[in-house]
Amino acid sequence: MTTDSYLGYSDRLHRLASDLSAKPWPVSRGEVQSALNGQAAEQLRVLVPRTVRRAEGAFFTGSHVRARFEELLEDATAFWDPACGAGDLLLAAAGKQDLGASMRDTLDLWGKTLRGGDLQPSFVRTARLRLFLLAAARHKERGDPIDVDVASGLELLKGIRVADAYSDLEKTRSYSGTLLLNPPFGSVQAPADCSWAGGSVSQAAVISLMSASKIGLGQQFVAILPDVLRSGSRYARWRSSIESIIDLRSVNLYGQFDDHTDVDVFLLAGRRRRQRHVREPSALWWPQRTSASTIEDIFKVSVGTVVDNRDPHAGPKLPFLIARDLGDLKEIQAPDRTRQFAGRTFKPPFVAIRRTSRPGLRSGGNARAAGTLVTGTQDIAVDNHIIVMKSQSGSVDECNQLIDVLSSPKTSAWLDNRIRCRHLTVGVVRSIPWSPKAARDEDSVAQELSVDY
Ligand SMILES: C[S@@+](CC[C@H](N)C(=O)[O-])C[C@H]1O[C@@H](n2cnc3c(N)ncnc32)[C@H](O)[C@@H]1O
Structure with missing residues (x-):
């Protein structure tokens, strides 16, 4: 299914970005801030039919969840979201990155440190444009001019591209950076070599485990995941598998993803460790026993x-x-x-x-x-x-x-x-x-x- 109807929104962002050097910053500021916050998710609902969004697993992280996600991110030299949508998690990461001497320098740097992939070209274009807008906003607030045109700026952000998460992850041996994730939540057939489940399983479980296993030792893994992975008995083996490679630092219940998406999510953060057997599930997954009997x-x-x-x-x-x-x-x-x-x-x-x-x-x-x-x-x-x-x-x-x-x-x-x-x-x-x-x-x-x- 196609999300081409979303290209209309990326055209609008392109015009906004192109006009920035001509307009005084106070005139553009409000529109840029909207583009960097909930607007991408709202436009997704307006422009892309629900059936397509569901089929593609396209639900963008809104400002509120993003703020909670951002609190969990620790400093790192590089960040990768293999299912990046319109780039909300990458924006959270880029907000923490240093600025270069000029906007061009910043985009050049982000092009090297930020990596994102998505199957949908319209989302990838939007993600790049929003990162361009973030860099512009931060430089404008610092009083810098915009020294790079939109086409060259987008070209610098070449780390954000159309890609399939599965094959990208498959090809990766050991990613040196933080892995960011809010994957599609729909169901897929468990891969033939899946050790923790068979039959139809949550795609979020498959991609998250695959992602966690592809980061280098000590690297951070931060993910927004459906609550069933945290609480469902069917996912007990998924939990042990994640824990066997990720040293969990936090499992934070969030609640309903947003007002339009009736699924509860949690945020998981931890660091990659050497694989080891897990005997007891971590106390972080849910509250521990509070009474002698149940x-x-x-x-x-x-x-x-x-x-x-x-x-x-x-x-x-x-x-x-x-x-x-x-x-x-x-x-x-x-x-x-x-x-x-x-x-x-x-x-x-x-x-x-x-x-x-x-x-x-x-x-x-x-x-x-x-x-x-x-x-x-x-x-x-x-x-x-x-x-x-x-x-x-x-x-x-x-x-x-x-x-x-x-x-x-x-x-x-x-x-x-x-x-x-x-x-x-x-x-x-x-x-x-x-x-x-x-x-x-x-x-x-x-x-x-x-x-x-
Ligand atoms: C739940 S959305 C989240 C997007 C973004 N990470 C965020 O937090 O806003 C999941 C994204 O995964 C993309 N997607 C689905 N299957 C994919 C695949 N096989 N490879 C890469 N991206 C995929 C969808 O197009 C969608 O943009």
């Missing part, structure tokens, strides 16, 4: 077993529980809906929660993992969009305690740190700290407060 010590946690559109309607006719039945209810009886099902069923009492879940409170104000007690005497077939927690002792009291724990602010905060994807996993639910007393105390504090106010 939900799995008391409950058996499993996913509902019915895949409704796939499983045959055969076997005994049973009450059939689906996520919609749970609503915001604290307790329900076995549903009237029935279905024939020959697989594994669940005997009440048990607590059910929806698997789909996003960080923060639900729209009705309920906790993210608020649970419902399911009672009744008959075995129930449970849809696979539900997670079932069954007390090992069969106690209803424990189920009620679990409901308090699940709806407590402490559990919500813990979950929001632990997993920011749009679903909960059995592994994460099992590891929720089990502290029913603390949940009760929080509840009574909340009640006291509501009385006082």
